[in-house]
Amino acid sequence: MRKKVYVYLLLSGGIYLLSAHTLRKSDVRIDGEPSRPSLEKVFSKINQEVLENSRAYETLTEATQKIGHRLTGSTNGSRAEEYTYNLLKQYGYSDTQYAPFEVESWMRDTVTLAVVPNKSDNFRDVEVVSLAHSPVEAHVQGEIVDVGNGLEGDFAAVKDKLKGKVALVNIGLSAPTKGARNLHRSEKTALAIQHGASGVIMVNLVPGNVLLTGTASVTGKLIPIPSVCISSESGQEIRKWMQAEKNLHALIDMANVSKKIRARNVIATLKGTKYPEEKIIIGGHLDSWDLATGAIDNGIGSFSVLDIARTFKALKIKPKRTIEFVMFMGEEQGLLGSRSLVEDLKKTGQLDNVRYILNLDMTNDPNGLNAFGRSEMMPFLTEIGETIKLVEPAFQNTISNQAGLHSDHQPFMMEGVPVVGMSGHLERNVLDCYHANCDNMKLVNKDQMKNTVRYSAMLLYALANADEIPTRRMDDAKTREFLIAQGLRTPLQIANEWRWKE
Known part of the structure; x- marks a missing residue:
């Protein structure tokens, strides 16, 4: 006995x-x-395998060279889906599938921006990039109204001046104040629309004439007014000119393409041995914008997920819970792939089986874990982090507990599914190339990418193999309370995604 x-x-x-x-x-x-093997022993094996045999950096390099950008709906996007499908098959995942969904594919065509004093022919052309989901065609002329950082209070201060005008708004916070939370560019555009603006000019605050793209839509659908981005230097020039000319006008002309296409999430499944019906999902968005190759956003995340999948097969790991490795498409255009997956799980009655989602979006060189507002998970995650430290003392095990929005974990979190994150960091020069034409392999640090793979793989194993996980999916009422407690009600209301009646 x-x-x-x-x-x-x-x-x-x-x-x-x-x-x-x-x-x-x-x-x-x-x-x-x-x-059975202890966590420390398995973590040590994961550590050794990744340090000696990781292919994350190499496969990302190959993909950026052979494919280029990975815009959803484009030929490149389809090639990226096929590349990762074949790679997962090569790693030994016989149960690798495409999960197709229909998406409104937005692609830029032409755009111009000219600035001129009212009733003058002193036009100045400004270098500009369209923000995604701007109209298929737009021809706007209107007085420029400076809305500063574009927070709710900034818009409220000019609410009587903005109707029919063009809002000039910082993408970031030019003068951050303690406790101030920036809004996403789509939320700032939504506020401009609510206040009757006829167009939006976003000012990138990164020096060096860097132009940024990204969606200006909170829903992934076309917005009714054009939203564009200009450089920090252009923004400074316009604001200086506005001091001399009190009635400065903007002329925005643009044409874009929007059509329905089919995109595909790629999902590889590693079946659980003891609780096969329970799922741990680890994912990262494969798609990128088209100004560069998307090496940082989100090559470092999605190709780390692929290498974690490789590591589990190389070590013949057989977790208690089923693990799904997911390459999401359509994230940049409104979390379209993750929304589709959540809807599929709801329709099939499997959403309750998703015990956790770990989303790697621009995750790099992690130094800790984020419980995403689930306080009951703090001791569990702290112990996992301490075990990681036994294997790699450089891991700091900094535990945070703050939920956030605007990546593929969001549709799951909105349905009460627990989320866990890796707390990493990127250098300033790397962050400056976010969504910009400088996001390429020169920014990627091979050793830091290995750190993402090995630490995330350890966390994934611990979740998939735990005897018990101290939290479960919340019901709708508790999800509402959770989102309020995390300070997310206001941004979700701005985005028209708050489904609860007040």
Whole structure:
């Protein structure tokens, strides 16, 4: 007969009962029978495999060279889907599938921006890029109204001046104040629309004449007014000119393409041995914008997920829970691939089976874990982080607990599914190329990408193989309370995604 071994600890006046498995940091035997491998031992194997054999950097390099950008709906986007499908098959995932969905594919064509004083022919052409989901055709002329950082209070300050005018708005915060939370460019565009603006000019605050793209739509559908981006230097020139000319006008002419196409998420499944019906999803968005090759956004995330999948097969890992490795498409155009997957899970009644989602979006060189507002997970994640530190002391195990929006975890989180994140960092010069024409392989650090793979793989294994996970999907009422507590109600209301009646 097998006996259980317990250890009693007297701490702060209380007695705590710990199982041998909880204490174990290396293999132990109970009554002569070998236990399953400890977390530390498996983490060590993952660590060694990734350090010696990682292909994340190499496959990303190959993809950027052979494919280029990965815009959803484009020929390049389709080639990226096929590339990752074939790679997962090559790694040994016989159960790799395309999950198609229909998407309104937006592609830029032409755009011009001219600035001129009212009733003058002193036109100045300004270098400009269209923001995604701007109209198929737009010809706008209107007085420029400076809305500063474009926060709710900034728009409220000019609410009587903006109707029919063109809003000039910073993408970032030019003078950040303590406690101020920036809004996404789509949320700022939504506020401009609500206040009756006829167009939006977004000012990128990154120096060096860097132009930024990205969606200006909170829904992934076409917006009714043009939204464009200009450089920091152009923004400074316009604002300086506005001080001399009190009635400066903008002329925006643009043409774009929008049509329905079919895109595909790519999903590889590693079946669980003990709880096969329970799923841990790890994903990253494969798609990118078309100004560059999207090496950082989100090559480093999605190709890290691919290498984690390779690592699990190389080590012949057989997790207790089913793991799904997902390459999401359409993230940049409104989280379209992840929304589609969530809807499919709801229709088939499988959403309750998703115990966790780990989303790697521009995740790089992690130094800790993020519980995403699930306080009950803090001890569990802290212990995982401490075990990672035993294997790699450089890992800082900084634990945070803050939920956020605007990536493929969001549709899951909005349905109460637990989310976990890796807390990493990127250098300033790398962040300056976000959504810009300088996002290429020169920005990618091979060793830091390996860190993303090995630490994320360790967390994934711990979640998939835990005897118990201390949290589950929340019901609708608790999800609402959670989002409010995380300070997300206002941005979701701005985005018209707050489904609860107040």
